[in-house]
Amino acid sequence: MAADQALVKETACAVxxxxxxGEVTPIEVLDVLEERIAEVDGAINALPTLCFDRARGHAAELMKKPPAERGLLAGLPVPIKDLTAVAGVLTTQGSPIYKDNVPARSDLMVEHLEGNGGVVYAKSNTPEFGAGANTFNEVFGATRNPWDLSRSAAGSSGGAAAALASGTAWLAHGSDMGGSLRNPASFCGIVGLRPSFGRVAHTPAAxxxxxxxxxxxxxxNVEDVALLLDAMSGEYAADxxxxxxxxxxFLAAARSRQKPLRVAYSPDLGITPVDPEVAAVTRKAAERFAEAGVIVEQAQPDLSEAHECFQALRAFDFAISKADLLRTKRDLLKPEVIWNIEQGLKLSVDDLAKAEAQRVAMTARTIEFFKTYDLLLCPATITAPFPVEQRYLAECNGHTFGNYVEWLGIVYAITLVCCPALSLPCGFTATxxxxxxxxxxxxRNEAGLLAGAALLEDILGLKSTTPIDPRPAPASL
Structure with a gap:
């Protein structure tokens, strides 16, 4: 039976x-994706490592069970970001150091997802060690944005987002420290959700x-994200x-469309420049909540310490997890990673104590803010997709950033205050x-977040805009 390519356009919930x-089998949906990848991914480079033999072996085992006993995802294929170990599959972390690394055991998150009926068929591209919000590396090269192949897919879950946008995945796994689920979702016109920490168990490291x-x-779309969050969530002693x-x-919560009473919109969270077109489009989308009778006001919590706090805590994270690589493999690390590790090694206990105190204070202020507002809305990314050759955004609206991370303040401020957050497609630039x-x-209010997002998604009417075929850059005028 030939692969039914019409399935590519179906939602994950429908598949x-x-x-x-029993209308389709796990093997048949793998055939659909393999054919779609062959057709479009050469131009995009979203899924550089494929493992269809492993996937078909897993699917064949699932098919020995009745469909009702195959788990929440029932055999639906899911790609795993290349930062995360999958047993028997090349896992490079986007680094030449690990270009031949094939782990013997999967991360706990992967084991849990497979136990819930997910079938791993590919690894999605990521920048080296997930560092930076543009997906390129020395192992596999750059991932391109399906909406305009001359543009970045953002990162660090850029391969996952580009695969979803181009129809080579129905669902995708990603990870997020400074916006890595939200930035690529914004650039690629899909939905990416950063859960509260602890929501998705994983193998601890460092x-x-x-x-x-x-x-x-x-x-x-929002319901599909909720479905995958259900399949990823759960408590494990190993984490x-x-x-x-x-x-x-979470799927039931999304489908409830429970209406928030009052939401806040901020164009910049009070901490960052934003491209005027991005600010205008996101404001217009936020204000459309009023069509459902939701009160929309301009407000934000005080996040003024976010840049100093995040830079310190991120650098510390790089130091504890990558210092040994700096000592032994420095010549194989990209400059941004070297800089981040070195910044971390310079930190004092006083520096860390200050950053942790800032995080506690900002979190307390944010929780107080949510006593008045059900949701906080703002741009997911401060710019539209930029040229793929540009390593990072160096300037926005007249402001020059001090390093390769600072332009991500609008998302990493939310990371710091421990809140779940998602990026919802809300409009387009003039181009x-x-x-x-x-x-x-x-x-921990993912349920309220998903319900509100699904309601606004209905109002905006954009959830059928993907998948798309890869689009070349527009001809110059």
Missing amino acids: VDKLKS KIDRNLGVQGPMAR PLSIPSPATS GLPIGLQMVARP
């Missing part, structure tokens, strides 16, 4: 329904309570910070490039 009813970075789901899944599923709206809820 799972077909898998559970530090038990290392919580700036989290694992999370990406998809082409002591992990928390139990809620009694009501047709996607823009994302960041939506934020109080800690």
